[in-house]
Amino acid sequence: MARVLVIEDDAAINDVVTTRLARDGHAVTQAFSGSEARLLLGGAGEKDATFDLVVCDLMLPGATGEELVSLIRGQGASTPVIVISARTTAADKVDLLRLGADDYLTKPFDLDELAARVEVQLRHRGAVAPSGEVLRWNRWSLDPEARTLTVAPGEAGEKGGAVSLTKIEFNILEALVRRPNRVFSKSELFELAWGEPFAGDDSTVAVHVSNIRAKLRETGTDNYVKTVWGMGFKLA
Numbered sequence: 001m002a003r004v005l006v007i008e009d010d011a012a013i014n015d016v017v018t019t020r021l022a023r024d025g026h027a028v029t030q031a032f033s034g035s036e037a038r039l040l041l042g043g044a045g046e047k048d049a050t051f052d053l054v055v056c057d058l059m060l061p062g063a064t065g066e067e068l069v070s071l072i073r074g075q076g077a078s079t080p081v082i083v084i085s086a087r088t089t090a091a092d093k094v095d096l097l098r099l100g101a102d103d104y105l106t107k108p109f110d111l112d113e114l115a116a117r118v119e120v121q122l123r124h125r126g127a128v129a130p131s132g133e134v135l136r137w138n139r140w141s142l143d144p145e146a147r148t149l150t151v152a153p154g155e156a157g158e159k160g161g162a163v164s165l166t167k168i169e170f171n172i173l174e175a176l177v178r179r180p181n182r183v184f185s186k187s188e189l190f191e192l193a194w195g196e197p198f199a200g201d202d203s204t205v206a207v208h209v210s211n212i213r214a215k216l217r218e219t220g221t222d223n224y225v226k227t228v229w230g231m232g233f234k235l236a
Contacts, residue, residue, distance in 0.1 A: 006055045053118060053121055069083070069096065081101045
């Protein structure tokens with residue numbers, strides 16, 4: 001269970017985000033203004049930080065989101081910060097990431113995507129306790145704790161067994177399996193798999209998907225990852 005601070009002055013958005021993250025097993029604290037958040041973040045620079053992750057709006061009364069990100073980083077804390085904002089320009093995003101934010105979602109955002117990005121940030125920092133869950137899609141079984149992919153034998157005699165994946169390859173498949181009906185753009189997959197802002201090179205994700213398919217070809221499940229031309233990838 002991770003300790004998450006949600007800073008959002010819109011009570012409806014704050015409540016729905018808090019409810020979703022609490023449902024995922026996190027201990028969530030709400031703040032409805034920048035000044036309230038500033039008080040809660042008073043110990044963020046200490047070795048035992050108050051929170052494992054912060055979800056923060058930008059337009060806040062009392063103190064802006066930019067000021068709160070600067071406060072956290074100025075105290076030397078490595079607490080992950082995910083910014084949610086109605087600002088949509090690339091310049092805004094770049095400025096926040098340079099300031100010290102770890103991720104950026106524009107409003108309106110998808111709750112499942114926010115939850116997935118929270119899990120990515122927490123996992124990278126070892127703040128998520130193993131849940132023992134196994135993700136399944138058709139003949140695939142993904143174990144996020146053990147970081148393994150196992151393919152069941154096919155009815156037509158296709159080979160099953162464990163498939164060796166790199167860290168990035170597993171992250172890509174995990175993102176796809178958690179949202180099997182969603183088409184992920186290459187930039188979204190990059191940010192979920194690498195845990196960092198998209199670098200602008202579409203070929204990076206395409207190459208990793210190609211490697212995944214090559215490893216799965218012997219099992220006959222390489223066609224599970226479908227290319228949606230002009231958009232990205234999804235599960236077939």
